Amino acid sequence: MRAYAASDEETLRVRRYLNDWAGEGLLSDARYQAMEQEAECGLRRTNGFLRLVLFVFTMISASAAAWLFFVTFFQGQLAGNSREQGIFLLVIAALVYAGAEVCVSGARLYRHGIEEALAVLSVLFLCAGLLGVLGRDFTSQGSSASLVPAAGAIVSFWIYRRFGFLYAFVAAMIFVAFLPQYGTASHTGQRLILAIIYTAGLATVALVRTAHRFDYLDEEYSLVEALLWLGLYLTFNLRLSSLSLLADLGNQPSASTAESAGAFYWTTYALIWCLPAVLLWRALRMKDRWLLGLGMVIALLTLITNKAYLRWPIHPWDPMFLGVLLAGVAIVVRRWLAKGPSGVRGGFTARRLSGRDKEWMSNLSSVSSVVSPGPAAGPAEPSFGGGSSGGGGASSNF
Amino acid sequence: MTVLGRLDRWRDQGALTPEQHALLDGLVRGNPCSVFLHLNFLLYAGVLAFVGGLGWTAEAYSQQLGDLVVVAGLTLLLAACLGYCFAKAPPYSGAETPSPNLVLDYVLYLGSLTWSAELTYLEKRFHLLSGQWDLYLLATALFFFALAYRFDNRFVLSLALSTLAGWFGVTIAQTTGYGEASYRQFAILYSLVVGVAGIALQSWGIKRHFLGTYLNIAANVLMMALLSGVFTREGYLLWLLLLVLACGASLWYGVTQRQFSFVAYAALYGYAGVSAILIRNLHDASALLTYFVVTGVTMVVVLVVLARRFGREP
Numbered sequence: 001m002r003a004y005a006a007s008d009e010e011t012l013r014v015r016r017y018l019n020d021w022a023g024e025g026l027l028s029d030a031r032y033q034a035m036e037q038e039a040e041c042g043l044r045r046t047n048g049f050l051r052l053v054l055f056v057f058t059m060i061s062a063s064a065a066a067w068l069f070f071v072t073f074f075q076g077q078l079a080g081n082s083r084e085q086g087i088f089l090l091v092i093a094a095l096v097y098a099g100a101e102v103c104v105s106g107a108r109l110y111r112h113g114i115e116e117a118l119a120v121l122s123v124l125f126l127c128a129g130l131l132g133v134l135g136r137d138f139t140s141q142g143s144s145a146s147l148v149p150a151a152g153a154i155v156s157f158w159i160y161r162r163f164g165f166l167y168a169f170v171a172a173m174i175f176v177a178f179l180p181q182y183g184t185a186s187h188t189g190q191r192l193i194l195a196i197i198y199t200a201g202l203a204t205v206a207l208v209r210t211a212h213r214f215d216y217l218d219e220e221y222s223l224v225e226a227l228l229w230l231g232l233y234l235t236f237n238l239r240l241s242s243l244s245l246l247a248d249l250g251n252q253p254s255a256s257t258a259e260s261a262g263a264f265y266w267t268t269y270a271l272i273w274c275l276p277a278v279l280l281w282r283a284l285r286m287k288d289r290w291l292l293g294l295g296m297v298i299a300l301l302t303l304i305t306n307k308a309y310l311r312w313p314i315h316p317w318d319p320m321f322l323g324v325l326l327a328g329v330a331i332v333v334r335r336w337l338a339k340g341p342s343g344v345r346g347g348f349t350a351r352r353l354s355g356r357d358k359e360w361m362s363n364l365s366s367v368s369s370v371v372s373p374g375p376a377a378g379p380a381e382p383s384f385g386g387g388s389s390g391g392g393g394a395s396s397n398f
Numbered sequence: 399m400t401v402l403g404r405l406d407r408w409r410d411q412g413a414l415t416p417e418q419h420a421l422l423d424g425l426v427r428g429n430p431c432s433v434f435l436h437l438n439f440l441l442y443a444g445v446l447a448f449v450g451g452l453g454w455t456a457e458a459y460s461q462q463l464g465d466l467v468v469v470a471g472l473t474l475l476l477a478a479c480l481g482y483c484f485a486k487a488p489p490y491s492g493a494e495t496p497s498p499n500l501v502l503d504y505v506l507y508l509g510s511l512t513w514s515a516e517l518t519y520l521e522k523r524f525h526l527l528s529g530q531w532d533l534y535l536l537a538t539a540l541f542f543f544a545l546a547y548r549f550d551n552r553f554v555l556s557l558a559l560s561t562l563a564g565w566f567g568v569t570i571a572q573t574t575g576y577g578e579a580s581y582r583q584f585a586i587l588y589s590l591v592v593g594v595a596g597i598a599l600q601s602w603g604i605k606r607h608f609l610g611t612y613l614n615i616a617a618n619v620l621m622m623a624l625l626s627g628v629f630t631r632e633g634y635l636l637w638l639l640l641l642v643l644a645c646g647a648s649l650w651y652g653v654t655q656r657q658f659s660f661v662a663y664a665a666l667y668g669y670a671g672v673s674a675i676l677i678r679n680l681h682d683a684s685a686l687l688t689y690f691v692v693t694g695v696t697m698v699v700v701l702v703v704l705a706r707r708f709g710r711e712p
Contacts, residue, residue, distance in 0.1 A: 007399075014401050021422060031413065039404070046705040049658040053665045054701050061694025068687035112705075114698065214427065215400050287431040296436060300443065316454035323448025327504070330440035333433070334500050349430040350437055350500065357435050364442065365552035366611065 003104045003162050004043065006216070011041040012110070013216040023355040043110035054113030062099070062121050066092045086132020093125035104163065119159045123171065127152050146182035149175045166223055173198075173231050188264045191235050198232040219290070226294040233275050233298045236268045239305040269309050272302045287347060300326070401426050434500075441504040449511040456519055465523055472516040479509030487549050492604045495550040507553045510542055514561075532572060535565035547605055555608060559615050563588055578630075582623045589620035610657070617648055617660060621667040628671045641671040653708050661704065669697060 002009075018039065022032040046054070066089075074088060096118050103115035130148045153175035160168040176197055180190035205228060209221035234240060276299035283291035303322060307314050337343060337350040352358065399407070402423060409419040424430065452475075456468050483506045486498055497503050517534050520526055527533055542558030545551065566588045570580050596612025599605065621644055627637030645668035652660030673693065680686050 010400055014404055017401055017422075017426065021425075026418070026422065034413065035404075035408065044706075047658045049662040050701060050705045053662045054698060054705070056666065057669075057694050057697040057701065061691050061698060064687045064690035064694060068684065068691055071683055071687060114702075214402055287428040289428075289431065289433075289435070292433065293436055293439070296439065316458040317451055319447040319451030320455065321451070323444040323446070323451060325444070326440045326447065327444030330437045330444065331501060334437055337433070344430045347428075347430050348433055350434060351432060352434040353425060353430070353432040357432065360435055361438060362552070364438070365556060366614070 001161050002164070003101070004110065004164070008041055008043050008110075009164075009216045011039050012043065012045070014039045015041065020355045024353075042108055044108050044112060045110050046112055051111060051113040051116075055117045056113075058114045058117035059121065062096060062118060066096070066121075066125065082132045082135045086129045086134070089125050089129030089132055091129075093122045093129055096125060097122035100163070115163065116165060119163060119165065119168065123152060123155050123159065123168075126155055146179060149178035153179070164220060166220070166227075169224055170227060173227060177231075177235075191264075191268075194235045195232060198228050198235065202228045202232065222288050222290040225288075226290045229275070229279050229291070229294055230298065233272065233301070236271045236275065237301065237305060238265065238268050239308045240301060272298075272305070272309070276302055284348075437500055441501065442507075445504050445508045445511070449508065449515065452512070453515050453518075456515065460519075460523070468519060469516065472512055472519065476509055476512045476516060479505050479512060483509065483545075483549055490548055491550075492602075494605070494607045497550070502549070503551055503553060506545060506549050506551050507557075510545060510554050510557055513541065514538060532565055532568045535561055535568055539565055546608075550605065552608070552611060555611055559592060559611070562592070563619070578626065582626055585619050585623035589616040589623065592616040593620070613651075613657075614659065617644075617663050620644055621648070621663060625667055625671050625674075628674050634675065638671055638675055642668065645671075653704070656708065658708075665697065665701060669693070 015036065018027065018032060018035050021027045022029070027035070069092075070085075070088060074085075100115045100118035100122065103109045103112070103118065109115045127148050130151055134144055134147065153172045156168045156172035156175060159165060160172060177194055179197075180193035183193060184190060202225065205221055205225045209218065209225065212218050212221060276295055279291060279298065280295035282288070283295050303325075307318065334350045337345050337348055339345070340349075343349050343351055405414065405419055405423050405426070408414045409416065414422070452472075456472070460468055483502060486502055488495055488498060517538060521531070521534060539558050539561040542554050542561055546555035546558050566584045567581070570584045592612050593616035596609050596616065599612075600609040621641065624637055624641040624644055628634050628641060630637070645664040648660045648667075649664035652658055652662075652664065673689075677686055677689055680689065
């Protein structure tokens with residue numbers, strides 16, 4: 001099923017480790033060179049920035065080519081005929097997907113942007129084509145209307161399995177989220193169906209990844225599992241997924257509050273506390289850094305939405321307590337770990353062990369000015385510079 | 399063969415000592431497992447939440463608490479943060495200085511944000527400078543630069559650069575009023591100041607590792623400003639020429655220094671600028687689409703060649 005040989009992907013993983021270890025000074029240059037030569041790989045890769053730019057330009061040229069083809073040959077005949085336009089788009093989707101396959105099998109491209117853009121376009125054309133073919137049927141709540149998200153989910157999942165693009169897995173999860181509405185009109189029922197699908201996915205991944213604990217699929221399955229946990233959490237956190245949190249922060253009861261006051265509401269409240277606990281326990285047991293990170297994020301989301309869930313008044317000082325709690329936990333954990341032999345306790349350390357962590361920190365500092373609290377709002381707020389992105393960093397609430 | 403298998407082979411071949419093998423094998427197995435990033439995330443989120451709550455509380459309760467209590471509280475917090483940083487940080491060095499502990503960077507960040515909150519509060523309540531916001535912003539930017547260099551802190555450096563941008567923005571509004579052309583000129587001036595300052599400090603050996611932060615901000619602001627000029631009705635050819643020159647410089651820097659973000663900037667901003675001019679009077683759909691097909695494919699080919707020569711992932 002996979003477009004790349006397992007040996008190639010394993011070799012790439014070896015090279016990433018070697019690069020990291022050499023960067024951290026764990027290997028001498030000479031040793032690194034010798035080991036790197038042993039880990040030659042025939043796949044063509046590029047760095048992240050060029051990958052992104054290649055993705056963008058492939059999207060532009062391929063979508064323009066499809067449109068040009070349509071304008072040149074079919075515009076007159078197919079004008080107003082959405083079914084035939086849809087069929088045309090389905091053919092284009094197949095051609096574009098074939099292009100992605102050729103890029104991988106022929107040119108040996110690996111995370112190169114080009115094959116990724118073609119694969120993404122194939123899903124977009126497929127969905128647009130199905131919309132065209134279904135025409136009026138799509139607007140009705142019939143079973144044929146569910147064909148678009150179902151096909152989108154299946155093809156996105158296929159692309160993930162075939163090429164390993166994690167964002168294709170995310171797309172599949174999003175498509176799946178649209179499916180339950182075609183089965184039932186009940187919002188509770190929709191959430192339950194979605195939760196069952198994500199839970200089944202979680203169980204499958206948990207089973208499958210045990211056989212890949214130390215190979216190249218381990219990190220990928222870890223991310224997939226994290227995404228499924230996130231999907232499950234978002235399904236159950238009614239305050240987040242109903243987008244009523246902002247209204248709640250302004251102390252205005254939202255419409256969904258009145259609707260969701262039954263047993264299901266309180267069950268989800270219990271679940272949004274249980275899920276982070278279960279996930280953190282699993283992450284610590286497996287020493288899985290992605291799951292641990294996600295466990296922390298969803299625990300934070302639970303703390304943020306807790307008062308809104310309980311319909312308690314939100315006070316201005318609540319974020320201060322939250323901040324003290326978060327920083328306090330970090331400081332206590334760091335000190336506790338540092339007191340262990342060689343700074344290690346229970347197999348965990350607060351020390352940085354990888355160059356990739358340094359990159360993450362560098363990226364975090366780069367975007368810090370964007371997400372820091374709003375600037376000092378002067379009398380004449382300019383659109384350039386201070387704006388809503390950083391500036392002095394003080395709250396604009398004054 | 400898996401990483402663990404290769405490590406065993408390299409140990410057997412003598413390429414790795416048993417100690418090296420044990421260390422690397424442990425790293426692959428996640429033993430020990432580093433929670434460095436997780437703790438940083440908690441500290442960062444904690445500081446942001448705390449300062450957000452601080453500002454909100456000061457705003458909501460300034461009448462009940464009284465100005466003296468609010469200002470005294472903020473001043474105490476600021477003094478405590480700075481006192482901690484000066485007490486714990488190693489002496490100043492022009493070279494990269496790792497933080498002595500995980501907390502110091504975030505205490506400094508907290509102090510910087512508290513300073514901003516206090517200044518904002520003072521001005522809003524007492525109008526000390528009669529609405530001269532540009533002076534506050536300039537003083538704050540300079541203070542942040544001093545802290546960023548003293549404590550080798552990129553979080554505060556980013557704050558300093560964005561506060562400096564805020565000062566440029568407010569200065570425009572006060573001197574020339576709102577206007578796209580004015581903003582563009584000041585954005586160009588800002589990017590040149592930031593770029594030249596970054597290069598000068600790097601050449602003097604002062605925190606050389608900060609150069610990337612300066613140049614990334616300068617390049618993006620400069621190219622966005624030039625690109626906005628290309629979209630104007632008059633005089634756009636001059637802006638296009640300047641944009642092409644800026645993109646050329648960015649491309650050259652990116653390729654020679656292997657900083658591929660600059661190659662990406664050159665490609666994206668350059669393509670947008672040139673396309674804006676070329677398709678300006680193109681109204682036929684086929685011609686427009688042909689343009690995007692031809693230029694898109696050309697860009698892909700050029701970038702693939704560039705990637706194969708310079709940008710291969712190790």
